[in-house]
Amino acid sequence: MENKALIEDRIRWSARVKMDMLEDPAIVNHLQQAAEWAVRCYRENGKILFCGNGGSAADAQHIAAELSGRFLFDRPPLFAEALHVNTSFVTAVSNDYSYDRVFSRMVNAMGRPGDLLFALSTSGNSKSIIEAARTARSGQMKVIGLTGRDGGELGSIVDIELRIPSEDTARIQECHILLGHILCEIIEMEMFGN
Template structure:
């Protein structure tokens, strides 16, 4: 196996997946950015969750909101529900792993807040439970999803947004989700700060 050829092929596949996704995701990304800004201007906050690489993406989104992407601005309220290992392990131990995000949402989430739920398959039970908990708390949901949408797609309600990457490769979905996160954060800044 030629390593350079393999690297070239991996880059090509990533770029190709992002370009193929563009017609499918452009409008939901724009609507999601508008929804986030509305929630922020109304005094809401953004809660994020996901597993594995999606947890990393959830944390990355929250860090950009709290700090910045490219432009100087005040921090924006976002909490990654993936970062407190004591809370995560206590909930998993005392209740169930499927409850690690939902229990936090029931405590920290309020009407007017928004959940950014990230999964590459739509079949992560703890993310799906988080969506149900967000709806219980009268929160809207933006789902970064993958593959065929899985069970998650059927959980979304009116006012929610789904941005689904139609790829089977977990790596390609994660990479495209990261690009979408950067697009969302840039669009949020443009709406709040102008050009």
């Protein structure tokens, strides 16, 4: 396949997955509910935490930065943190315990009842993300999972699952960031108006 054809194919593929999301009322309803929970969390002085590995870590950090910095307009910052950004903590816990526990230890340290955890895993089977979700749930936090494929184990233990209807990691991640941007826009609008 020549590059021009490949580019056009990937754009069509991405657009098709997004249209599949739009036509799935569960995704739209679950995102609306997740946004309502996030706004309630912030109004009650709670925190929103994010975790993911690899590209999902980058997406988690991206969404957290939009909330703690700004998204569409200037406003007060909101507490949002991607749990992997403290490299000393990540490497110490990975070395002293195991990588599977790296996010659950941080959830245990930072999370409080009423806080939210957004757990990102394209397969839904990342052990470190599953452990973080379990720890959050046991600490009376709500957990919102961003998954793909069949949702994996994560899909069965979260309070809300935003499952992208795709088997392809790149397409799933593209849709996760789209949902993250929509979430940030709703939160800003509800919290601060514009």
